[in-house]
Amino acid sequence: MPETIRRSRTTKKNTPAPVSDYGRIPPQAPELEKAVLAAMMIERDAYSLVSELLKPESFYEHRHQLIYAAITDLAMTQHPIDLLTVKDQLEKRGELDEVGGPFYLTQLTSMVASAAHVEYHARIIAQKALSRELITFSNTVLSKAFDETIDVDDLMQETEGRLFEISQQNVKKDYTQINPVIAEAYKNIQAAAGRPDGLSGLQSGFPELDKITAGWQKSDLIIIAARPAMGKTAFMLSMAKNMAVNLHTPVGFFSLEMSNLQLVNRLIANTCEIPSDKIRTGQLADYEWQQLDYKLNALLDAPLYIDDTPSLSVFELRTKARRLVKEHDVKIIIIDYLQLMNASGMSFYSRQEEVSVISRSLKGLAKELGIPIIALSQLNRNVESRTGDRNTSGADSRRPQLSDLRESGAIEQDADMVCFIHRPEYYKIFTDEQGNDLRGIAQIIIAKHRNGAIADVNLRFIGQYTRFQNLDDDQIPDVIPSRMNGPSPIGSTATPPPPEPDYYPKQDLPF
Numbered sequence: 001m002p003e004t005i006r007r008s009r010t011t012k013k014n015t016p017a018p019v020s021d022y023g024r025i026p027p028q029a030p031e032l033e034k035a036v037l038a039a040m041m042i043e044r045d046a047y048s049l050v051s052e053l054l055k056p057e058s059f060y061e062h063r064h065q066l067i068y069a070a071i072t073d074l075a076m077t078q079h080p081i082d083l084l085t086v087k088d089q090l091e092k093r094g095e096l097d098e099v100g101g102p103f104y105l106t107q108l109t110s111m112v113a114s115a116a117h118v119e120y121h122a123r124i125i126a127q128k129a130l131s132r133e134l135i136t137f138s139n140t141v142l143s144k145a146f147d148e149t150i151d152v153d154d155l156m157q158e159t160e161g162r163l164f165e166i167s168q169q170n171v172k173k174d175y176t177q178i179n180p181v182i183a184e185a186y187k188n189i190q191a192a193a194g195r196p197d198g199l200s201g202l203q204s205g206f207p208e209l210d211k212i213t214a215g216w217q218k219s220d221l222i223i224i225a226a227r228p229a230m231g232k233t234a235f236m237l238s239m240a241k242n243m244a245v246n247l248h249t250p251v252g253f254f255s256l257e258m259s260n261l262q263l264v265n266r267l268i269a270n271t272c273e274i275p276s277d278k279i280r281t282g283q284l285a286d287y288e289w290q291q292l293d294y295k296l297n298a299l300l301d302a303p304l305y306i307d308d309t310p311s312l313s314v315f316e317l318r319t320k321a322r323r324l325v326k327e328h329d330v331k332i333i334i335i336d337y338l339q340l341m342n343a344s345g346m347s348f349y350s351r352q353e354e355v356s357v358i359s360r361s362l363k364g365l366a367k368e369l370g371i372p373i374i375a376l377s378q379l380n381r382n383v384e385s386r387t388g389d390r391n392t393s394g395a396d397s398r399r400p401q402l403s404d405l406r407e408s409g410a411i412e413q414d415a416d417m418v419c420f421i422h423r424p425e426y427y428k429i430f431t432d433e434q435g436n437d438l439r440g441i442a443q444i445i446i447a448k449h450r451n452g453a454i455a456d457v458n459l460r461f462i463g464q465y466t467r468f469q470n471l472d473d474d475q476i477p478d479v480i481p482s483r484m485n486g487p488s489p490i491g492s493t494a495t496p497p498p499p500e501p502d503y504y505p506k507q508d509l510p511f
Contacts, residue, residue, distance in 0.1 A: 027131040028060035032121045037067050038108040041083050043115035047075050050122035058129040063099040066090065067108075083109050133166055160315040161343060202249055202332055202372065205242020206470060209457045212446055213417070216332060216372040220451075221363040223338070223411055225377040225400065226421035231442065231461055231468065232376045233258065235421055236334050237266055238468040240304055243332065245271070250303035252330040254317060256340035260308040264299075266466045268292070271299055275464040293509060300510065305330065313342050314361045325369050333369075335362070337376035338411070356410035363414045377411060379404040379420070398427045402447050418448035423461060442468060 036054075040046040056065040056072070070089040074081050079089075087105055090096040099105070141159050144150050192200040192214070197207075201215025216222065226232045236253075243249040255263055269276040272295040274288050284292065305324055309316065317335070324330040335341070343357045359375075366373040382404045400420035405411050412418060422443045424430070430438055442461040446454045459468045 026060065026135065027128040029121075029124055029128050030061055030064075032124055033059050033061060033064045034108055035112050036118055036121050036125060037064060037071075038110075038112045039115035039118040039121075040071055040081055041086055041105070041109050042112065043118070044081070046115040046118045047071060047081055049115075049119045051075065053119070053122045053126045058126055060128065060132070063104070066093075066095045066099050067105070069093075070095070130166070137162060137166060157313060157315075160313065164315045164318070202243065203247055204239050205246055206239070206444075206457070206459060206468075208470065209444055209459075212453060212455050212457060213449070214452065216374070217416070217451065218370050218372060219367045220372045220416040221359070221366050221414060222372060222374045222417045222419065223377050223405075223415040224374060224419045224421065225379050225405055227379050227400070229426060230421045230423055231463075231466070232421060233263075233336055234266070234270075234461075234466040235442070235444075235468045236336060236374070236376060237263065237466070238270060240334060241267060241270055241299075241302075244302040244304035245298050248303065249332065250324075250328055250330045251305070252321065252324040252328075252333045253304060253306045254312060254320075254333065254335045255306060255308045256310060256312050257336055258308065260306045263306055263308070267299060268296065269465050270467045271295055273465055273467075276466050277464075296509060303328065303330075311340070311342060314358050315343070317341070318361070318365055321365060321369060325371065330371070332371055333366075333373045335373070335375040337378065338362075339378050352410075356414075359411045359414040363416075377405060398422070398424070398429070400445065400447070412448065415448065416450045417446065420445040420447055 036046075036050060040050070051072075054068065056069040059065045059068055067086065067090070070086055070093060071081055073093075074085055074089055079085055083105055087096065087102050090099060096102070141155070144155050145152075188200055192198060197203070197210065199210055199215035201213065201217040201220075203215055204210055204213075224232065224235065233255075240251045240253055244251045253263070258266075265279050266276060268274070269279045272292050274284065274292060278284055278288065305328060307320060309320075321330075321333055324333070338358065339355070341358050343354050343361070362373055362375055379400055382401075400422055402412050402418060405418070420443075422445055423441070424432070424438045424443070425440065432438055440460055440462070442459045444457040444459060446456070448454065458471060460471050460473070461468055
C-alpha cells in the first residue's frame with residue numbers, strides 16, 4: 001500500500017513588510033531634489049527663484065547638500081551656474097568625488113528639460129526640511145521631558161525659544177505691487193482728514209505730544225527711556241489711563257517690575273488725585289474717602305489689561321499679545337521695561353546680543369499684529385557722569401542723548417521712535433536757557449522719529465499723584481464742578497477745607 005504522504009499546510013512565505021510597518025522614515029523628496037539641482041544647472045535664472053526658499057540643509061541627501069552649496073558659492077561670486085562651473089567649484093571644495101563625480105552631475109542634468117516647475121518643487125523640499133526639523137526638535141523635547149534632572153520651567157522656556165526660531169524660518173512675505181498699498185495709504189489719509197484732531201494714529205491723551213507724532217502709529221516700535229526716578233512708569237500709567245479710561249482704547253500693559261496691585265495703587269492715586277503714600281497707608285481724610293469712592297468708578301470696567309509676569313520672555317509676550325489682540329481687540333501694547341525681558345531658549349555671546357534679539361522681535365511683533373508697541377528702557381549712567389548743570393552753550397548738560405540708551409545700539413536702530421523723559425528739577429536745574437520756570441515740568445524729548453519731526457513736549461509732573469498731565473489741565477477735579485471757597489485742595493500741598501456734604505455724590509462700588 002503506497003505510503004500516504006501527509007502534506008502539512010504550507011504557510012505563505014514571509015515577505016518583507018514595508019518600512020512604514022516597522023518604523024518611519026524622515027520626510028524627504030529625493031527625486032524633487034534632483035530635479036531642482038538639475039534645473040539650476042540648465043536654467044540661468046532658476047537659482048534666483050529658489051534661493052530664498054532653500055539652504056544646503058534643506059536637502060535630505062548629503063551629496064545634494066554639497067552640490068547646492070557649490071551652486072550658492074557660484075551665485076554669491078556672480079559666476080555662471082552650469083554643469084561645468086558646478087563641477088569646477090566642487091573640485092575646488094574637494095567634494096567632487098563625494099557627490100559621485102562628473103557622471104552624477106551629468107545624470108542630474110539629463111533628468112529635466114526645463115526649469116518650469118522649479119519653484120513649486122523647491123517649496124515642497126523646504127516643507128519636507130521643516131518637517132524633519134520639527135521631528136528632531138520634538139524628539140529632543142521628549143527626551144528631556146523624561147529627564148527628571150531638568151527643570152520643567154527651564155525646558156518650557158528653551159522649547160518656546162527653539163520653536164520660535166523654527167517658526168521664523170517659515171515666515172516669508174512676498175513682494176506687493178504698489179497699487180493696493182497706495183489705495184490703503186489714501187484711505188488712511190482720508191480717515192485722518194475726517195478726524196477733527198487730524199491724527200492718523202492712536203491718541204495718547206497728551207495733545208501736544210500727539211501733534212508731533214500724529215498719534216501712535218500702527219506697526220511702530222516706540223522706545224521711551226529715562227534714568228531711574230524720572231517717572232517712566234508714572235508716564236506710561238498716565239497715558240494708559242488717558243487711553244483706556246478717557247478715550248476707551250483697549251490697552252495691554254506688561255509690567256515686569258511691579259505687581260498688578262502696585263500698578264493699580266498708582267492708578268488709583270493718579271485717577272482719584274490722592275497722594276500715593278496715603279493710598280499705601282490708608283490714612284485718608286473723610287473728604288478723601290468720598291473722593292476715592294466717587295472717582296474710582298472711572299477705573300471700573302476700563303479696557304486696561306495688566307500682566308505682571310516677572311522675567312517675561314519675548315516668546316511668552318508674543319503668545320500673550322496675540323491673545324489680547326484676538327480676544328480683547330487691544331490696540332496698543334506697553335512693556336515696562338525692555339531690559340527686564342529675556343530671550344530664554346536661545347544662546348547668546350553677550351547680553352547686548354540678547355537685547356538686540358528682543359528689540360528686533362518687538363518690532364516684528366508690532367508689524368505682525370498691526371499695532372504700536374511701546375517699550376520702556378533704561379538709560380546708562382552717562383547722564384549722571386556729565387558734570388555741571390550747563391554745557392558750554394548754556395544748555396542742560398544732563399539732557400539724555402541717543403548714545404545713552406542702555407545695553408544695545410540695536411534698540412535705537414530697531415525703534416521707529418525714541419523718546420526720553422527728562423525732569424531738570426531732579427538735577428536742581430530750575431530754569432531753562434530763557435529763564436522759564438522748570439519746577440514741576442517734565443520734558444518729553446523726541447530724539448528719533450522715523451516718520452516725522454523731532455521736538456520737545458513739556459508736561460506737568462505731579463509727584464504725589466505719580467501723574468503726568470498737560471500744562472493747561474486744571475488741577476481741580478475734572479468730573480465735578482468746583483463748589484469750594486478758595487483754591488482746590490487737589491494738586492495742592494496745603495491742608496484743604498472739608499468739602500460740602502454733597503460735593504462727591506455717594507457711589508455704590510461693586511465690591
